[in-house]
Amino acid sequence: MNLSNIQLFNGLKEDEITSLLGCLNAEKRSYKKGEVILSEGSTTENSGIVLSGMVMISCCDIWGNNSILGNAAPGSIFAEVYACIPGQPLLVTVSAAEDTSILFMNVGRILTTCSNACPFHARLARNLLTVCAHKNLQLSQRIQHTSSKSVRGRLMSYFSECAKHFGSNSFLVPYNRQQLADYLNVDRSAMCNELSKMQKDGMIEYERNHILLKD
Amino acid sequence: MNLSNIQLFNGLKEDEITSLLGCLNAEKRSYKKGEVILSEGSTTENSGIVLSGMVMISCCDIWGNNSILGNAAPGSIFAEVYACIPGQPLLVTVSAAEDTSILFMNVGRILTTCSNACPFHARLARNLLTVCAHKNLQLSQRIQHTSSKSVRGRLMSYFSECAKHFGSNSFLVPYNRQQLADYLNVDRSAMCNELSKMQKDGMIEYERNHILLKD
């Protein structure tokens, strides 16, 4: 992952980024598939940037209902909200969906101390706001995708979004079946069932994670 | 509504706020109950601050499923995300839950033009980030409250949050039954039904919008 392709560092030059990494105590860590990176209920000063692999952001209620809020692919940042609100316990758990390496940094520092020690702080703060706003949109979309009461409605809402995002009716879903079910808050087997009905009805064709949305 | 009590203006003095309002083309407007303030799909440069009344933030899919994402009481800001991402069409509709007055302002301006023309811009930008982060948490919570597959689970998740927020097991719900059902994505009558069962089971007592959560 090239650091200059990261949303958070948008508009910054390589050497400026290097200098920032020092400011923010950047530190790289690796995780095996399935490992928990940040736990619901804990606090953190650090946000993470996914360098490689993939992380899932999920929450689990006291009855054991697991819900996926979203994922973060290489280049994406997570836990930036908690960097902006010091002391706020995490409402979510972040875990590695596959072997993953993360760059942690104390992003919140740009909001408090030495706001002019580094000349690029202002730009970083603006980027952080943009990232935060986009996260907001992602959450709104996830809410929209679960607003239908039927499994089919939820799948169609999500697939339509995917198609729009990929600019094609043919796309790859970044979740396996269980994860997709947890994202849409439905039962996996009911969802598998509905997928095959939708294929019979000619709405979609699929082969594992590859979906083709018809007309 | 006293402007110095508004989150967005946190840490600013009265006269500084007055000066800012000029910078950001602030403009006050009033809406009758039920009126649409901002429409899904449109774009806006303006964010709104609720001065009095209440607004609902909702979305409606192509099949007519209406979902409430949240509300904004006096002092709260809405559409700040769209101020941070110029040109992004609204994913939601904002409407007046009762007679409401709104202060609109071009908040996004602090991110682009004249970032030093006004000495309070930096503070405002920081506040905006905080507000945005809090919105994020609200959306995460709304997702959590709909993660249970049962109506009862959703109600309990929401009520627990209310009790925590009010610091008491006795609290007022800011939604009527239909709105609460739309917030939790369940059928209203099924929800009413479940409420009375929960009362029979001794989990809650209620009288209209006043809820008492037992033990």
Place this chain on the structure above:
DNA sequence: AAATTTCTGTTGTTATAACAACAAAAGGAG
């Protein structure tokens, strides 16, 4: 105060999603 509208609670029916259990396929490890 009367009339109208909106909101809330109730009931019964029906559709459907959850659940459990299993078989088949795919992927990895030795």
Place this chain on the structure above:
DNA sequence: CTCCTTTTGTTGTTATAACAACAGAAATTT
């Protein structure tokens, strides 16, 4: 290649949420 694990698809049963329809209460209007 074979064994083992994980993932996906399928089926049947059951619980439950959606839906429709209505009555009573509350709020609003005139």
